[in-house]
Amino acid sequence: MSNVKRLSIEDYDEIIRVWSISGLPYKPKGRDRKNMIAKEMENPNCAFFGLFESDKMIGVVIGNFDGRRGWVNRLAIDPDYRGKGLASLLIEYCEDFLRKQGAMVMCALIEDINYPSISAFQKAGYNCEHTIKYFAKRPSKEA
Numbered sequence: 001m002s003n004v005k006r007l008s009i010e011d012y013d014e015i016i017r018v019w020s021i022s023g024l025p026y027k028p029k030g031r032d033r034k035n036m037i038a039k040e041m042e043n044p045n046c047a048f049f050g051l052f053e054s055d056k057m058i059g060v061v062i063g064n065f066d067g068r069r070g071w072v073n074r075l076a077i078d079p080d081y082r083g084k085g086l087a088s089l090l091i092e093y094c095e096d097f098l099r100k101q102g103a104m105v106m107c108a109l110i111e112d113i114n115y116p117s118i119s120a121f122q123k124a125g126y127n128c129e130h131t132i133k134y135f136a137k138r139p140s141k142e143a
């Protein structure tokens with residue numbers, strides 16, 4: 001039986017473990033450094049959720065409300081537990097949190113080759129807006 005709980009900085013190592021086995025690139029010298037994650041968690045408009053099977057963390061997601069939109073970020077499910085619709089459970093928790101913060105519109109950035117993620121978000125009711133291109137300004141590759 002899976003359950004979801006809000007995470008704290010105590011869960012940092014497990015979050016990194018789940019991202020790593022899931023193949024999500026993470027930036028240990030940049031925004032995924034422990035002190036940066038701790039700071040992100042202190043932001044009341046941000047929440048990290050973990051999905052657990054007994055005591056084992058098998059999924060992670062971050063919800064961020066930027067004051068205008070709700071963002072579902074860094075969604076990952078342990079490869080041994082994929083294809084069971086568990087991503088949608090985490091997306092739902094995230095959306096619930098984001099709505100409580102005041103978000104009406106929910107968004108996610110997904111690489112166009114990431115079919116599993118595209119499918120998971122489509123099943124959760126998200127539509128791809130093809131006219132938008134993502135622009136980013138980075139101080140370094142590691143940030």
Ligand SMILES: CC(C)(COP(=O)(O)OP(=O)(O)OC[C@H]1O[C@@H](n2cnc3c(N)ncnc32)[C@H](O)[C@@H]1OP(=O)(O)O)[C@@H](O)C(=O)NCCC(=O)NCCS
Pocket residue numbers: 022023024074075076077078079081082083084085086087088108109110111114115116117118119120123
């Ligand atoms: C994207 C991800 C979170 C989806 O999690 P999930 O719980 O497996 O989601 P679902 O069960 O809804 O399955 C989604 C799609 O994954 C694929 N899938 C199904 N079973 C699978 C399996 N055993 N192994 C891998 N992929 C599988 C299918 O394409 C499925 O789509 P379909 O249901 O239309 O056939 C997960 O694949 C993941 O962690 N990927 C790596 C990290 C990542 O890319 N995160 C998203 C960043 S935007």
